[in-house]
Amino acid sequence: MSEVRACARALVQRVAEGGEIPIASLREIADLVLRSELVAVSQQLLDGPPEFALRRAMELAGLILAVVASDGRKVEQEAAK
Structure with missing residues (x-):
């Protein structure tokens, strides 16, 4: 999961600097999300086709991006004080 967070942090930083995100x-x-334990757990919980697990994993990835962005804003606000 730490790899996913690091990648998400890099994407958020790139956007914050006004850069584009390459495909x-x-x-x-x-x-990284597909290989993460989140997908395996989602698939087990849903006990369904992998498409549902993928959808859930991408929703979770969105949450991770939101947390990383929020953490980044907090750090910037504290640094500005």
């Missing part, structure tokens, strides 16, 4: 970076985070 390769999006593929990398998608690959």
Whole structure:
């Protein structure tokens, strides 16, 4: 999961700096999410086809991106004080 967080942090940083996100970076985070324990757990919990597990994993990846962005804003606010 730490790899996913690190990749998400890099994407958020790139966007914060006004840069574009290359499709390769999006593929990398998608690959990390797909290989993460979140997908395995989602698939077990849903006991269904992998498409549902993928959807749930991408929703969780969105949450991770939101947390990373929130953490980044807090750090910036504290640094500005």
